[in-house]
Amino acid sequence: MHCFNHESVAAIAICKFCGRGICRECAIVQPQGIYCSPDCKVATEETENAVEVNRRLLQKAPTSTFVSAALELAVGILFLALTQFPFLGGASPVLVVMGLLLILAAVYHFVCAIRFRREHKRP
Ligand SMILES: [Zn+2]
Ligand SMILES: [Zn+2]
Numbered sequence: 618m619h620c621f622n623h624e625s626v627a628a629i630a631i632c633k634f635c636g637r638g639i640c641r642e643c644a645i646v647q648p649q650g651i652y653c654s655p656d657c658k659v660a661t662e663e664t665e666n667a668v669e670v671n672r673r674l675l676q677k678a679p680t681s682t683f684v685s686a687a688l689e690l691a692v693g694i695l696f697l698a699l700t701q702f703p704f705l706g707g708a709s710p711v712l713v714v715m716g717l718l719l720i721l722a723a724v725y726h727f728v729c730a731i732r733f734r735r736e737h738k739r740p
Pocket of ligand 2: 620621622623626639640641642643
């Protein structure tokens with residue numbers, strides 16, 4: 618492979634971001650890697666930051682899933698409880714279906730959160 622800037626010069630490295638060949642003269646050597654241009658260095662840092670932000674969000678994901686599952690369960694039970702009061706129209710099919718659907722959603726979210734936590738255990 619040759620340097621992308623100097624066609625006659627052999628590349629000594631590959632840019633960490635864009636993968637182009639770079640010669641000794643063109644290489645920007647950093648502790649994190651070798652880059653062909655300041656743009657590629659910045660782009661790599663931005664990508665790494667985005668990955669880090671994503672990783673942190675993923676760690677919080679099971680907790681927020683648990684919270685929404687708990688809320689769904691509470692509202693689902695409330696709906697089913699309402700069907701026990703005759704003055705509210707008794708066992709309205711809509712309330713029963715809504716209540717059951719919410720409880721199903723809650724179970725599904727609990728399972729998701731537990732599975733997620735198992736798969737993404739911190740070392
Ligand atoms: Zn590059
Ligand atoms: Zn070069």
